[in-house]
Amino acid sequence: MYCEDHAYCSLAKVGQPAPDFTMRTTADMENLNTTASLSDYQGKWLVLFFYPLDFTFVCPTEITALSERYDEFTQLNADVLGVSTDSVYSHRAWIKTPRDQHGIAGLRYPLASDITKEVSANYGVLVEDEGVALRGLFIIDPDGVLQYMVVHNMNVGRSVDETLRVLEALQSGGLCPANWRPGQKTMEE
Numbered sequence: 001m002y003c004e005d006h007a008y009c010s011l012a013k014v015g016q017p018a019p020d021f022t023m024r025t026t027a028d029m030e031n032l033n034t035t036a037s038l039s040d041y042q043g044k045w046l047v048l049f050f051y052p053l054d055f056t057f058v059c060p061t062e063i064t065a066l067s068e069r070y071d072e073f074t075q076l077n078a079d080v081l082g083v084s085t086d087s088v089y090s091h092r093a094w095i096k097t098p099r100d101q102h103g104i105a106g107l108r109y110p111l112a113s114d115i116t117k118e119v120s121a122n123y124g125v126l127v128e129d130e131g132v133a134l135r136g137l138f139i140i141d142p143d144g145v146l147q148y149m150v151v152h153n154m155n156v157g158r159s160v161d162e163t164l165r166v167l168e169a170l171q172s173g174g175l176c177p178a179n180w181r182p183g184q185k186t187m188e189e
Contacts (some may be wrong), residue, residue, distance in 0.1 A: 010124025012138065018048075019122040020144040023112035024088045025044040026079075026095060032088040036081055036112050038144055045078035045171070047163060050114075050125045050133035052154045054086045054094040060104050062135075063111075069160050076167055080109040085120060085132055088113045096136040125151055131167045139167055141159070 011019040020038045027034040038046075049066075052061045066073075066080055073080055084091075091111040097103020112119075114133070120126035125136035137158055141146040147170050150158070169176040174186025 011122045012124055012146055012149060014146055014149055016146060017144050018117070018138065018140045021114075021119045021122070023083065023114055023119060025110040025112045026088055026091045026107075026167065027110040028111060029092055029095065032092060034110075038140070041079055041081075041142075043141065043142050045076065045142060045167060046138075047073060047078055047080045047167065048083065048123075048138045048140060049080070049158070050083045050120060050123065050136040052132045052135070053084060054090045055102065057102075058155065058157045060094075060102060061100070063097065063104050063107065065157075065160045066163075067104070067106065067108045069164070072164055073082075073167070076164075078167055082109065083114050083119060083133070084111070085114050085117050085126075087115055101142045102144075102154065116175065123149075137163060141164075141170070 022035050022037040024032065025034050025036045051062060053059065063082055064089060070080060078089050091113060095104055095107050114120050117126055117131060118131040123136055123138060125133040127134060134151055135158060136151040136152060138146060141147050148166050165181065168182040169180055172186055176186055
């Protein structure tokens with residue numbers, strides 16, 4: 001969605017309830033009839049990330065890096081959901097493709113299909129004329145409030161280390177200075 005001045009608009013605002021969604025996912029790889037909604041993650045943290053397309057070059061590096069460290073997210077009471085505007089059928093084919101063939105076999109969390117592009121638009125990452133999403137990462141707290149968002153262009157992958165650092169900083173409840181790391185003290189008010 002565009003604003004009148006042609007800048008991207010977004011319903012997603014830090015500190016506000018995250019935009020609701022319901023999308024089909026690969027949670028059931030055989031039937032592909034499982035959906036994920038924001039309410040499914042109530043009581044947990046959610047790392048919701050958007051990527052441009054299946055079967056591309058940078059995307060599998062991010063997706064598999066998050067998968068390889070999935071246990072660290074679950075230990076922090078967080079789940080991960082990847083989203084693109086591809087179909088669940090494309091997602092399934094990519095998940096079944098071996099990694100040495102640019103696939104993401106062994107993925108430990110589901111991918112969701114935003115085939116209608118509504119969710120990408122609501123989160124402000126849709127590139128309308130291309131029908132794909134920018135790389136957007138959103139951390140939503142257990143109450144459904146958006147606590148963190150970062151959006152950047154398609155050619156640079158995101159850092160799992162930074163995502164985990166920010167998640168732990170948000171969970172600390174304290175004031176975290178620049179370069180804060182888990183285990184360090186937070187600042188006094």
